[in-house]
Amino acid sequence: MANLTDGTWDSLPVKLDDNILQTLKELGFTHMTPVQSACIPLFLGNKDVAAEAVTGSGKTLSFVIPMIELLLKREEKLKKMQVGALVITPTRELALQISEVVDTFLKRFSQFTQILLIGGTNPIEDVKKFKAQGANIVVATPGRLEDMFRRKGEGLDMASYVKSLDVLVLDEADRLLDMGFEASLNTILSYLPKQRRTGLFSATQTQEVEKLVRAGLRNPVRITVKEKGVADSHTQKTPSRLANFYTVCRPEDKFNNLVAFLRQHKHGKNLVFFSTCACVDYYSRALETLIKKVNVQCIHGKMKNKRNKIFANFRTLKSGILVCTDVMARGIDIPEVNWVIQYDPPSSASAFVHRCGRTARIGNQGNALVFLLPMEESYVNFLSINQKCPLEKMSPINDVVDVLPKVKAMALADRAIFERGMRAYVSYVQAYSKHECSLIFRVKDLDFASLAHGFALLRLPKMPELRGKTFPEFIETDVDIDTIKYKDKNREKQRRKMMEEQRNQLKTCPGNKGFVKHQAWSKQKNKKERKKNRAAKRKHDKGSDVDEEEMNELLNDTRLLKKLKKKEITEEDFEKQLTGGSRSKCQIVQSSGSSCEGD
Numbered sequence: 001m002a003n004l005t006d007g008t009w010d011s012l013p014v015k016l017d018d019n020i021l022q023t024l025k026e027l028g029f030t031h032m033t034p035v036q037s038a039c040i041p042l043f044l045g046n047k048d049v050a051a052e053a054v055t056g057s058g059k060t061l062s063f064v065i066p067m068i069e070l071l072l073k074r075e076e077k078l079k080k081m082q083v084g085a086l087v088i089t090p091t092r093e094l095a096l097q098i099s100e101v102v103d104t105f106l107k108r109f110s111q112f113t114q115i116l117l118i119g120g121t122n123p124i125e126d127v128k129k130f131k132a133q134g135a136n137i138v139v140a141t142p143g144r145l146e147d148m149f150r151r152k153g154e155g156l157d158m159a160s161y162v163k164s165l166d167v168l169v170l171d172e173a174d175r176l177l178d179m180g181f182e183a184s185l186n187t188i189l190s191y192l193p194k195q196r197r198t199g200l201f202s203a204t205q206t207q208e209v210e211k212l213v214r215a216g217l218r219n220p221v222r223i224t225v226k227e228k229g230v231a232d233s234h235t236q237k238t239p240s241r242l243a244n245f246y247t248v249c250r251p252e253d254k255f256n257n258l259v260a261f262l263r264q265h266k267h268g269k270n271l272v273f274f275s276t277c278a279c280v281d282y283y284s285r286a287l288e289t290l291i292k293k294v295n296v297q298c299i300h301g302k303m304k305n306k307r308n309k310i311f312a313n314f315r316t317l318k319s320g321i322l323v324c325t326d327v328m329a330r331g332i333d334i335p336e337v338n339w340v341i342q343y344d345p346p347s348s349a350s351a352f353v354h355r356c357g358r359t360a361r362i363g364n365q366g367n368a369l370v371f372l373l374p375m376e377e378s379y380v381n382f383l384s385i386n387q388k389c390p391l392e393k394m395s396p397i398n399d400v401v402d403v404l405p406k407v408k409a410m411a412l413a414d415r416a417i418f419e420r421g422m423r424a425y426v427s428y429v430q431a432y433s434k435h436e437c438s439l440i441f442r443v444k445d446l447d448f449a450s451l452a453h454g455f456a457l458l459r460l461p462k463m464p465e466l467r468g469k470t471f472p473e474f475i476e477t478d479v480d481i482d483t484i485k486y487k488d489k490n491r492e493k494q495r496r497k498m499m500e501e502q503r504n505q506l507k508t509c510p511g512n513k514g515f516v517k518h519q520a521w522s523k524q525k526n527k528k529e530r531k532k533n534r535a536a537k538r539k540h541d542k543g544s545d546v547d548e549e550e551m552n553e554l555l556n557d558t559r560l561l562k563k564l565k566k567k568e569i570t571e572e573d574f575e576k577q578l579t580g581g582s583r584s585k586c587q588i589v590q591s592s593g594s595s596c597e598g599d
Contacts, residue, residue: 007037014044017072019108020065027104033058035225040066043167043199048217050200050209053225059201060101060333063087063169068105070166070197071112071136078112080134082164087139088188089171090181092118093299093311093332098171099139112136117144120304127156135161142176142184149191159191166196170216173202174209175330189216203330203354242356245369245394248377251446252453253400255283255407258343258371259290260400262321266294268338269314272323273355275344275431277302282424283343284323285417286407286456295320301327329354342370344428345379348436349387356389369394379440407456412479414487415495422461425452429465449474 008031009021024030032040035053042049043066053059067085071078078084087102089095099116106112115135117126123144130148138145149158170176176185198217202209213220249257262270272287274280277300284298295317297310307327314322315334322328329351337359346352352370359366370391372379383389411418428451435441449471452460458477460466482499486492563569 007032012037013041016065017069020068020105023105023108024061029061035059035223036062036065038223038225039063039199042221042223043067043197044069046197048198048200048220049223050213050217050220051223051225052202053223057225059171060098063167063171063199063201064098064101064105066197066199067137067167067169068102068109068112072109074166078136078164080113081161083135083138083158083162084112084164085137085167085169086162086165086192087137087169087171088142088145088176088185089139090141090175090330091327091332092120092141092308093328094172094330095139095141096308096311097333102137102139106137114139117141117148118308119144120307123147123151124154127151127154130156142181142188146184146187149188162192165193167199168192168196168216169199169201170212171201172330173200173212175202177209177212185212194218203357241365242359243365243367244356244389244391245367246372246380246391247369247394247397248372248374251373251450252404254343254371254373254454255286255456256400256403257397258341259287259403260397261341261369262287262291262294264397264399265339266291266321267319269317269319269334269336270321270339270341271328271334271337271355271358272321272341272343273329273346274323274325275347276424276427277325278420278423278427279344280323280325282417282420282455285420286403286410287321287323289410290403290406291321296323297321298323299328300325326351326355328358332358334358336364338367340366340368342368344431345370345372345376345435345441347431347434349383352383353387353389375442375445376440379437382437382440404453404456408458408477411456411458412477412484415484416486416488416491418458418481418484421455421457425455425457426461426463428455429463433465 009016009024009029012032035051035057039049039051039062043063051059051062067087071084074084087095087098089098095116095118099114102114106114113133113135114137115126115130115133117138117140119141126144126148140148148156152159170185176182198220200209200213200217200220213222247257258272262272272283274283280298280300284296288296297314297320299307299310299314299322303310311332314320318336322334326346329346340356340359342352342355346355356368359368380391380393383391407421411421429443429446429448432441432446433443443465448460448466448469450473452471452474458479459481460471460474460476486495
């Protein structure tokens, strides 16, 4: 364990190249952070490093600087197609960020080339670029890198290029494994030479990370770095200069409070986290309309080509709002983030800490706020114990106005907004049901009507969680939903064409009450016939001589038996409800495939 204070770059036991020192000076980094002063000498002393440090502690320079230094000290200079250093990281945003840092240093080292291999770009273009310019340093996400190893038939022999590898870095290693990249990592590691320096960096040291340490590092030096002034590394997992708040709102008031808060803090950079991609799509559109003279952008995992451009653009802004999912929670360094707002608490407690870490980075001040429903307030105590993350209750937000009618008006004016709201509501409930802390976040305790008010829905969606329930307190719009048009004329034209086809099908087959709106009637009919035929075939295959009435009786008895087993009914009720009393309990048990020994 290292309990280190920062120091100047000159205080390192090894001298850095003058061009590296000059670049650090231009970037304004006059002093090292503790993780940098711990890791750089070890890396340069040819040690493998497994480092755990709080988010925002300056881990990127901890491996970029020694990586370049080690390449400079090679006896044999790297050729065009020889990869000397490889950095693997879980998300394309983080890879892009690391690549930018590497590029900054390589401006003074023209002998080295770098390539970025991430999703969201054309892999064929990556192959062409690699073949044309080569790469001594590769920054990549696991999926794309694994794909590159498999493209030998296209004239790209990655397995041969990495034989000269000196340095491997696995950044945000715990997240790499969380996101299911274990198989890809194993494939990639199998191609790499054993004689190399390896650095493994993570914010948390999980059991899976420990396995990776044993598999990929040779006698590693383990480093746990804590911030200066923190007495015990296990007392707090968030940056010491972070002011961490929570506020409690009813579901119908939550969005109104968010809008009021963002209007009052619109002169800085703010990140707003939601639980799902659909919620990001819906609420970002609402915030664009409701918060004037502010640049509102959004990022989530289902975006493909746009993500890189949006992320790069937002980093350069002086103020703005980035609405996002947890794709932006780990390792991302956006300069001067004033507030991290968690509109929805994340599905895991560790993600809560990583979200907060997007502000108060490298010694700067920062603020974080989480919105909680009244039934979720015990989450505060849970975070304090489970994540060593204390939260302070914020004073009520001032000047809160009801903006939900405006959001409803947006939905009435554009069918796309109406549909986004419905999808967002469904996705939120689904995400809620999968929450890691299910004792606090209980989907059965949700007030679905109030929640629908908070989403500014015009009507409730059809979903399993609402089936068989009535919500008299939720008043649906009296507008015919089918009359709401898309603002996009092409989409509206297509919708009207589809509606016309459906009306014609109904005229052709007026007796088809089972008509499904978005499925051709002929397909439904065929589906019903196939289902009927399969049932008849099963009956024939079993050689059954049970007629339909007897079969229904048997099914009814089986249902009763299941209720009895689940203690939903008493044995007395069970006996009373048996059809005509013609079958004994033991007979029914036998017919369902169970034993009745000892009855």
